[in-house]
Amino acid sequence: MPYLTLSPAQLVRRGIIEAINVPGFALCSTLIGFGAIAREAGFDIWMTTTTTLLVFGMPGQVAMASLYASGASLLLIFIAVCLANLRMMLMVISGSDLLNLPQHKLPLWKRVLLMQGMAITGWAQLGFKQETIAPNDLLHYYKGFAATIYVFAISGTIIGFHLDNLIPEHVLRIVIFVTPLYLLLLIINAKQTTNKLAVVIGGTLCPLLYPLAGDWAILYAGFVGGTLSAFIIRFASLRADKERS
Amino acid sequence: MKPDTALFGISEMWAAVILAFVATFMWRFLGVMLANRIKTDSFLMIWINALAYAMVAGVLMLILVYPSGILATTPLDYRLGALGLGLLCMVTLKILWLSILVGMGSFALAMYLL
Known part of the structure; x- marks a missing residue:
């Protein structure tokens, strides 16, 4: 499929428009859930909004609020959020690669600022768009997309904190279901077979390991799924090369 | 709800x-620092990408299989069934909006008709 030929401004606009769609509304609804959880845990609106603004990673945010509510120590909260958000490092490395970030020669503070918006939604969207937008152009698209979903996330948090009770439960159930559904649909459509296989193995293993390993299941499943898929595909391609020659 | 207490002069909640934030930012910062040092077409980058995909898939499946909050009030087989239909649609037809519609629609139908 040929890459889209758009100007940087058009790419930013495209990112914004595509974020004001399923990704934005799905993320907003997820953060409505977080706003409600944080309020129940006793956090005020400033603490709740600051958490979304600074952490910008739903599993870690929920871990923080619910552990605090359960009376856990600050050390335990720190460890739990570390575990829940370790994937950020991998997503930032992978996202920088997708965006061709080293080629853009940006100063450190700009790279750090750009990567603050790198959470599951933005990262999965990049993986999906790499088929239609050239690697060097993807950064413009990402700027528009990430900034917009950030706004949706903050809005969702505030709505959830104040208006949670106004949204009927039967609607909220479906809306919250859309976020993991949408993101799983995006990542199962990964361009590389290695990543597709990693999604299948990691996604299957994690819930199976969870009763035994708790939060560590994410790390175990990620490590086993990622390593197995990388080696299986590598081995298969080496074998295919050998047979061809 | 745990009451807020002061810890070294600052609210424990703010702490x-x-x-x-620190527990998340340090990973992002480490990612930024490492990204420039790993070759794009190396096996290490392929492996890191695969780890990220597997880990994200794991987190998302945990949200679906062991949800917290209001999603926990829905039956597991409805959630997994709707996800399965959505994935089937995505893998076969490769149309994102239709797959979301199939997944979401089947979940809504299961919730209110079954």
Whole structure:
């Protein structure tokens, strides 16, 4: 499929428009859930909004609020959020690669600022768009997309904190279901077979390991799924090369 | 609900918020620092990408299989069935909006008709 030929401004606009769609509304609804959880845990609106603004990673945010509510120590909260958000490092490395970030020669503070918006939604969207937008152009698209979903996330948090009770439960159930559904649909459509296989193995293993390993299941499943898929595909391609020659 | 207490002069709740930020930011920062040092077409980058995909898939499946909050009030087989239909649609037809519609629609139908 040929890459889209758009100007940087058009790419930013495209990112914004595509974020004001399923990704934005799905993320907003997820953060409505977080706003409600944080309020129940006793956090005020400033603490709740600051958490979304600074952490910008739903599993870690929920871990923080619910552990605090359960009376856990600050050390335990720190460890739990570390575990829940370790994937950020991998997503930032992978996202920088997708965006061709080293080629853009940006100063450190700009790279750090750009990567603050790198959470599951933005990262999965990049993986999906790499088929239609050239690697060097993807950064413009990402700027528009990430900034917009950030706004949706903050809005969702505030709505959830104040208006949670106004949204009927039967609607909220479906809306919250859309976020993991949408993101799983995006990542199962990964361009590389290695990543597709990693999604299948990691996604299957994690819930199976969870009763035994708790939060560590994410790390175990990620490590086993990622390593197995990388080696299986590598081995298969080496074998295919050998047979061809 | 745990009452807020002062810890070294600052609210314990704010301390929890700041620690959550530090626990997330350090990974992002480490990612930024490492990204420039790993070759794009190396096996290490392929492996890191695969780890990220597997880990994200794991987190998302945990949200679906062991949800917290209101999603926990829905039956597991409805959630997994709707996800399965959505994935089937995505893998076969490769149309994102249709797959979301199939997944979401089947979940809604299961919730209110079954």
